[in-house]
Amino acid sequence: MASVSELLKFRCTGCGNCCKDPLLPLTDADVRRISERTGDDPVDIVRFIDRNAIDMDDEPESFALLRQGKRVMILRHEGGGCRYLGDDDRCSIYGARPLGCRIFPFDPRFDKKGKITRLKLIQATDCLYELDGENDPDQIRKLHERYEAANAAYQEKVAAWNQQQKARKRSGRAAQTARDYLAFLGLLA
Numbered sequence: 001m002a003s004v005s006e007l008l009k010f011r012c013t014g015c016g017n018c019c020k021d022p023l024l025p026l027t028d029a030d031v032r033r034i035s036e037r038t039g040d041d042p043v044d045i046v047r048f049i050d051r052n053a054i055d056m057d058d059e060p061e062s063f064a065l066l067r068q069g070k071r072v073m074i075l076r077h078e079g080g081g082c083r084y085l086g087d088d089d090r091c092s093i094y095g096a097r098p099l100g101c102r103i104f105p106f107d108p109r110f111d112k113k114g115k116i117t118r119l120k121l122i123q124a125t126d127c128l129y130e131l132d133g134e135n136d137p138d139q140i141r142k143l144h145e146r147y148e149a150a151n152a153a154y155q156e157k158v159a160a161w162n163q164q165q166k167a168r169k170r171s172g173r174a175a176q177t178a179r180d181y182l183a184f185l186g187l188l189a
């Protein structure tokens with residue numbers, strides 16, 4: 001296994017594979033940022049998938065209870081990849097891209113002082129990287145802190161929504177729709 005210092009030399013070659021294969025869970029903040037940047041309707045930015053379509057059994061708190069069942073909100077793919085991947089294999093919304101795209105491919109662990117104690121590369125696709133680059137561990141830590149905070153804030157909203165839906169079901173009503181969920185997140189005008 002490569003060491004932390006070796007992997008910190010990771011350099012993206014821009015092959016675009018991470019924007020084609022993996023399905024990317026989103027937070028409401030991701031969707032809002034993309035919608036503000038592109039003008040796209042949040043309904044068109046996302047897709048809702050079940051546990052058979054994504055390996056997230058270890059993150060049940062990311063599943064929203066919708067009329068069609070428990071679903072994860074992901075970035076919509078079109079034509080074999082992310083809808084924002086350009087013909088040149090570059091991201092067309094780079095400054096507004098989801099935090100999940102920004103942390104890729106690093107999967108770090110930190111000690112209490114913020115030092116990286118373990119670093120792995122996320123194995124979500126055939127990443128055609130080179131090890132002749134340079135990455136700042138402080139930047140990786142700050143980005144992961146931001147990513148974790150955004151996920152935690154989103155999961156609180158998922159939990160509140162799920163409570164509402166369970167209450168509806170207890171009173172004999174069906175859970176609400178995906179569109180209702182987007183409205184609950186404040187993403188629909």
Ligand code: SF4
Binds near residue numbers: 020083097
């Ligand atoms: S938003 Fe950009 S970086 Fe993220 S998957 Fe799509 S094209 Fe790739």
Ligand code: SF4
Binds near residue numbers: 011015016017018129
């Ligand atoms: S798969 Fe790896 S090398 Fe290819 S664009 Fe993504 S991060 Fe860069």
